[in-house]
Amino acid sequence: MRVLVTRPADQTAPTAKRLSALGHGPVCAPVLEIVPVAAALPEGPFDLILATSAQAFVGLSPSPALRAAPLACVGDKTAAAAEAAGFTARIIAPRAEALSARLIAEWPPGSALYLAGRERKPLLEDSLRAAGWRIAILETYDASPVESWPAEISAALKKGEIDAVLHYSPRSATAALALIGAEGAARLSHYCLSEDVAAICRTFAPAEKIFVASQPDEEALMTLVGPSRRLAKPPRKE
Numbered sequence: 001m002r003v004l005v006t007r008p009a010d011q012t013a014p015t016a017k018r019l020s021a022l023g024h025g026p027v028c029a030p031v032l033e034i035v036p037v038a039a040a041l042p043e044g045p046f047d048l049i050l051a052t053s054a055q056a057f058v059g060l061s062p063s064p065a066l067r068a069a070p071l072a073c074v075g076d077k078t079a080a081a082a083e084a085a086g087f088t089a090r091i092i093a094p095r096a097e098a099l100s101a102r103l104i105a106e107w108p109p110g111s112a113l114y115l116a117g118r119e120r121k122p123l124l125e126d127s128l129r130a131a132g133w134r135i136a137i138l139e140t141y142d143a144s145p146v147e148s149w150p151a152e153i154s155a156a157l158k159k160g161e162i163d164a165v166l167h168y169s170p171r172s173a174t175a176a177l178a179l180i181g182a183e184g185a186a187r188l189s190h191y192c193l194s195e196d197v198a199a200i201c202r203t204f205a206p207a208e209k210i211f212v213a214s215q216p217d218e219e220a221l222m223t224l225v226g227p228s229r230r231l232a233k234p235p236r237k238e
Helices: 009-021 064-068 076-084 096-106 123-130 151-158 170-180 182-187 195-201 218-225
Strands: 002-005 025-028 032-036 048-051 070-074 088-093 111-117 134-145 164-167 189-192 210-212
Touching: 002 009, 002 151, 009 025, 009 218, 032 170, 048 076, 070 076, 070 096, 076 088, 088 096, 096 123, 111 123, 123 134, 134 170, 164 170, 164 195, 164 218, 170 182, 170 195, 189 195, 189 218, 195 210
Parallel strands: 002 025, 002 164, 048 070, 048 111, 070 088, 111 134, 164 189, 189 210
Antiparallel strands: 032 134
16 A cells, blocks of 8 residues: 555654555655744743653753753653663653552652643643643644645545544544545545544444554554565465
8 A cells, every 4th residue: 555644744654664664655744844933941940841742852951950850751762762862761651541550559649840731632741730740741743634635645535545544533533634625535545543543534434444452552553554465375275
């Protein structure tokens, strides 16, 4: 299959590589542009710094006092970005739910600064506040929809040369489907990271064209896509 990858530009390469390894042809077409948000960094003190995306550290100039606080984050990529900015990652969890559960189980409630995007699910901050944490939110980045795709991608969609699209969030799915258009959306296969992403796709595409990963992570999404037929091995004969 030729698969449309709509992730932000700095995140497309690993996904494209995984699709290629499965025998598919990735077509990279970001629908959101990550932009830093000018924000005044508080001095604290904070017992903990929180982050769920590597984008939280783009253009960030933290003070020594902030860098001295331990950091809890989601994903190895976020941890690497945090450490490049001078923080020390103490807890790394695969998802926000797992991060919240670990903090509630392992840390006494305290004060935390959450370096976040303007568009986000409030799960992490809500669950920690319910457990007694004092959470300050500092929005450090935003994701703006692109106005259009390159002409060659739009042409490939119109000619039916793209077979499927990956969707990672409700917002990016909404932006992608607006660019794809109703006719193209009905023809493509839609591989969705989660059920709330699939709900967006159902307003544009038939149910038989929508597939949902078993877990909200890329490993499960790639398992859902599966290998290309040309790579799939024929069944063994008994």
